[in-house]
Amino acid sequence: MTTMARTSTGLAYPDRFYAAASYAGLDGSLxxxxxxxxxxxxxxxALILYALYQQATIGPCDVPKPSSWNPAEQSKWKSWQQxxxxxxxxxxxxxxxxxxxxxxxxYSRASNFVxxxxxxxxxxxxxxENGSLxxxxxxxxxxxxxxxxxxxxxxxxxxxTGQNPKARYQHGAAVLQEKMxxxxxxxxxxxxxxLHVLDFRSWTxxxxxxxxxxSPSPVNIAPCAGHSLIPWGNKLLSIAGHMKDPxxxxxxxxxxxxxxxxxxxxxxxxxxxxxxxxxxxxxxxTLVIFGGQGANRTLLNDLYILDLETMTWDEIDVAGVAxxxxxxxxxAVHAERYLLVFGGSSHATFFxxLHVLDxxxxxxxxPAQLGELPTPRAGHAGVTIGENWxxxxxxxxxxxxxxxxVLNMSSFVWSVVTSVEGTVPLASEGLSLVVGSLKGDDIxxxxxxxxxxxxxxxNILNPSCKLNLQSNITEAPSAVHNVTNTTRDxxxxxxxxxxxxxxxxxxxxxxxxxxxxxxxxxERIIATLKVEKQELESSLSEEKxxxxxxxxxxxxxETRNAELYKELQSVRGQLGTxxxxxxxxxxxxxxxxxKLQTMETLEKELELLQRQKAASEQAALNAxxxxxxxxxxxxxxxxxxxxxxxxxxx
Numbered sequence: 001m002t003t004m005a006r007t008s009t010g011l012a013y014p015d016r017f018y019a020a021a022s023y024a025g026l027d028g029s030l031x032x033x034x035x036x037x038x039x040x041x042x043x044x045x046a047l048i049l050y051a052l053y054q055q056a057t058i059g060p061c062d063v064p065k066p067s068s069w070n071p072a073e074q075s076k077w078k079s080w081q082q083x084x085x086x087x088x089x090x091x092x093x094x095x096x097x098x099x100x101x102x103x104x105x106x107y108s109r110a111s112n113f114v115x116x117x118x119x120x121x122x123x124x125x126x127x128x129e130n131g132s133l134x135x136x137x138x139x140x141x142x143x144x145x146x147x148x149x150x151x152x153x154x155x156x157x158x159x160x161t162g163q164n165p166k167a168r169y170q171h172g173a174a175v176l177q178e179k180m181x182x183x184x185x186x187x188x189x190x191x192x193x194x195l196h197v198l199d200f201r202s203w204t205x206x207x208x209x210x211x212x213x214x215s216p217s218p219v220n221i222a223p224c225a226g227h228s229l230i231p232w233g234n235k236l237l238s239i240a241g242h243m244k245d246p247x248x249x250x251x252x253x254x255x256x257x258x259x260x261x262x263x264x265x266x267x268x269x270x271x272x273x274x275x276x277x278x279x280x281x282x283x284x285x286t287l288v289i290f291g292g293q294g295a296n297r298t299l300l301n302d303l304y305i306l307d308l309e310t311m312t313w314d315e316i317d318v319a320g321v322a323x324x325x326x327x328x329x330x331x332a333v334h335a336e337r338y339l340l341v342f343g344g345s346s347h348a349t350f351f352x353x354l355h356v357l358d359x360x361x362x363x364x365x366x367p368a369q370l371g372e373l374p375t376p377r378a379g380h381a382g383v384t385i386g387e388n389w390x391x392x393x394x395x396x397x398x399x400x401x402x403x404x405x406v407l408n409m410s411s412f413v414w415s416v417v418t419s420v421e422g423t424v425p426l427a428s429e430g431l432s433l434v435v436g437s438l439k440g441d442d443i444x445x446x447x448x449x450x451x452x453x454x455x456x457x458x459n460i461l462n463p464s465c466k467l468n469l470q471s472n473i474t475e476a477p478s479a480v481h482n483v484t485n486t487t488r489d490x491x492x493x494x495x496x497x498x499x500x501x502x503x504x505x506x507x508x509x510x511x512x513x514x515x516x517x518x519x520x521x522x523e524r525i526i527a528t529l530k531v532e533k534q535e536l537e538s539s540l541s542e543e544k545x546x547x548x549x550x551x552x553x554x555x556x557x558e559t560r561n562a563e564l565y566k567e568l569q570s571v572r573g574q575l576g577t578x579x580x581x582x583x584x585x586x587x588x589x590x591x592x593x594x595k596l597q598t599m600e601t602l603e604k605e606l607e608l609l610q611r612q613k614a615a616s617e618q619a620a621l622n623a624x625x626x627x628x629x630x631x632x633x634x635x636x637x638x639x640x641x642x643x644x645x646x647x648x649x650x
Contacts, residue, residue, distance in 0.1 A: 016159065017056060017092035020099045023106050026053045045102055049095060051079035056091035060084065097157055097424075100457075107159045152464040153418050155404070155426050155446070160458055162205030165196040167454035169379075169430030170276075172229025173447060174236055176257070180434055180445060181208070181236055183255075186225035187454055191244055193223030195255065198447075198458065200436045211260045221253060221262040226276025226327075230287065232308060234258055237265075239287065239306075242276035246295035250274055252306070269313035272304045277327030281339060283359060285309050288339055292327050299325035299346055303357070320364035323355045328429070330382040332389045333359075334409040342407070343394065345378035350396040352376040354412065371414035377401045379429030384409070385442050385463065390417065392446055393431040400427030400451045404444075404461065417463065425455040436460070 025040065026049065041049065054061065061081040066073035083091065099106055171185030171192070180198045184191065195208040227241025238253040249271040254263050278292030278300070287306040293299055301323055303316045323329075329344025329351070339357040343350070352374050356365050380394025380401060389407040393400065404417040404426065420426045428449025436445045444461040448454075 013089065013156070014056075014092055017096055020096045020106065021053055024049055024053075024099060026050065041102055045098065047075055047079040048098060050076055051083055052091045052095040052098070054080045055083045055086055056088050056095060059088070060086075093156060100157060104164060107161065152462055155418065155420060155459045155461045157457060157459055158203055160198070160203045160205060163207070164205055164456045165194065165207075165448075166192065167456040168192055168225075168448050169428065169450035169454060170225040170242075171430075171432060171448055172227050172238060172241075173432030173434050174229040174231045175434045175436060176231040176234075176236065178437060180436065180447070181229065182432070182447060183229050183236065183238060184224045184227060184241065185448065186430070186450075191223035191225050191242070193221065198445075200438065200445075209260060210255070210262060221264070224276075226278075226292075228278065228280035230280060230282055232282070237287075239280050239289070240272075240275050240278055240292065242295070243274075246274045248274060250289070252311075265311060267306065267311045267313055270315060271313045272302065272315070273300075275300060275327075277329075277344075279329055279331035279341065281331055281333045283333050283336060283339075288331075288333070288359070290331060290339070290341060291323070291325065291329060291344065297347075299327060301325040316362055318357065318362045318364055321366065322364050323353070324351075326351060326378075328378040328380075328394075330380050330391055332382055332384050332409070334384070334387065334389075338409070340389065340407075340409060342382070342389075342391065343374075343377050343380060345376075345396075350376035350378050354407075367412045369412055369414060372405075372416055374403070374405050374414060375401060379431075381431055381433035381446070383433050383435045383444060385435060388463070390433070390444055390463070392426060392433050392444070393428050393449055395427070395429045395451070400429065402427045406463075418461070423451045425449050425451065425457045426459060427451055428455060431455070438462070 066077050165182055166187055168185030168187045172183045174181050178200045182196045184193060196205060197208050198205050222243045224241035224243045228239045230237045234257050236255040240250045252265045252267055254265050273294050275292035275294050279290050281288045285308050289304045291301050303318055305314045305316055323341050326344035326346055329341055331339060331341045333339055337359050339359055341355045343352055354369050356367055376396055377394030380391050382389055382391040387409045389409050392404045395401055403419045406415050406417050428451040431449030432447050434445050436443050441462055446459045448456060
């Protein structure tokens with residue numbers, strides 16, 4: 001994607017960015033205190049705006065980190081440094097986007113800003129697969145006046161006046177007389193019934209007033225979501241949709257732009273059961289309705305046709321294998337003959353399959369998809385320009401689809417138009433997508449959606465000229481007439497097995513300079529992508545080598561860990577043995593202590609016995625001595641010794 005924006009008095013980039021920066025109070029000084037910014041916004045928003053302004057006007061942060069004693073400067077430096085190598089144009093776009101989210105009416109109040117001198121600003125960028133912006137060659141895109149598109153293949157937010165509609169998703173959108181009408185939708189679980197219009201000539205929102213119909217039985221137009229809004233003559237037709245009190249069959253409502261009144265249209269035949277999340281496509285004077293989810297949450301894959309001239313329903317019996325029951329898919333009509341159905345979801349599965357219905361033979365087929373196959377999604381929106389089917393948004397309940405994709409409906413080749421980053425409205429479910437006109441160019445216009453919060457933002461994208469060229473490889477409608485043959489021819493044409501893609505010669509005899517310019521631009525883009533591919537392959541090789549080294553280090557660490565574990569187990573075993581020995585020693589010590597105490601007791605008893613023995617011996621000695629003395633005196637007294645002894649014992 002390459003651009004050169006010529007700034008003028010209109011608020012195109014970069015003038016719009018400078019006006020927004022001036023309104024926010026940023027003067028571009030690195031040491032600015034930004035008091036005006038801090039007073040208008042929260043600290044978090046002020047830091048983001050400051051960082052984006054520095055990135056857009058100076059470039060990536062390469063200044064030294066401020067001292068720790070100044071936390072305010074440290075916070076500003078950190079916010080700026082975290083932006084890395086974000087492109088200047090991306091920083092400008094995000095700055096304006098954040099300002100519009102925080103202060104939707106900033107543009108109407110920014111009357112005294114000072115614009116930069118009128119210069120040619122080259123914004124040479126293409127969007128890579130990872131969403132980053134890569135430099136490439138130049139391409140003129142003239143910017144003039146309010147709401148001009150200055151960049152090809154990039155979503156931007158045009159400056160819009162008037163009161164935005166309430167944020168919503170699953171609403172209906174249609175374009176009539178260079179105006180986009182938004183009707184109904186869902187906000188916080190509540191169905192809406194309001195009607196708003198965005199004038200593409202002035203980029204101004206306004207609410208459409210409705211009048212009551214004077215009739216004996218007043219018409220009750222209930223709020224709804226998941227319906228389809230179709231322009232028909234001077235009316236807007238609202239078909240089907242979920243309602244608080246659903247009807248048994250599909251309702252067809254009409255809003256007359258001249259009278260400003262709603263009416264309920266009477267239909268004939270057997271109408272389909274009520275539903276929401278279906279697809280409705282206008283083919284000539286008939287509406288083709290496919291799939292959706294019934295009021296009882298039953299998924300459908302039936303096909304009905306409503307003749308708008310006779311208002312008669314007709315259920316169609318089709319041949320072939322129909323798509324599985326689903327809702328929130330997208331459908332488009334090619335060459336007024338082929339109905340294409342892509343994506344959608346069941347209760348638990350998200351699809352990225354593509355089905356084609358031949359409206360003449362009423363037979364379904366499933367062609368092989370070529371190019372970069374989209375991720376499964378539901379809640380996306382699609383519009384056609386020529387033979388190109390542009391699809392934006394959608395998601396899988398985990399993340400939003402960030403890539404805006406395009407399908408060539410003749411060759412079934414997918415391409416990525418651009419990619420967005422973060423949780424932005426373009427990666428939302430339930431958004432709307434229409435085709436508008438600006439300066440003679442067809443542009444994509446998105447509105448609303450839900451990605452964790454409800455959105456009311458308008459974004460526009462101008463597809464580059466390379467997407468509008470017709471290919472000689474197929475000729476509509478025969479290109480789709482035989483899906484199998486077309487796919488086989490394309491595969492042989494691409495020669496994938498030989499590692500090259502044959503260049504397709506574009507057929508545009510009246511615009512040879514444009515074709516040549518686009519081919520040159522494509523060649524430069526391809527060359528740039530090849531260089532980027534080589535760099536990515538080199539980086540991938542380095543990452544693989546580093547991963548291998550880390551695996552080796554991890555293996556060594558695991559081996560060392562195993563050895564240490566073995567050592568630990570050995571030490572634990574030794575410790576257990578020592579603990580057992582220690583326990584035995586403690587038992588032996590206790591036994592020895594007990595024996596020692598026993599010995600001490602025995603010694604005391606022995607000492608006592610020895611004293612008793614000594615006492616006994618002494619007593620015996622004394623007795624002998626007394627006996628000897630009494631024997632002499634007894635003899636002298638005439639007593640025999642034996643009696644004396646008896647007496648002594650007595």
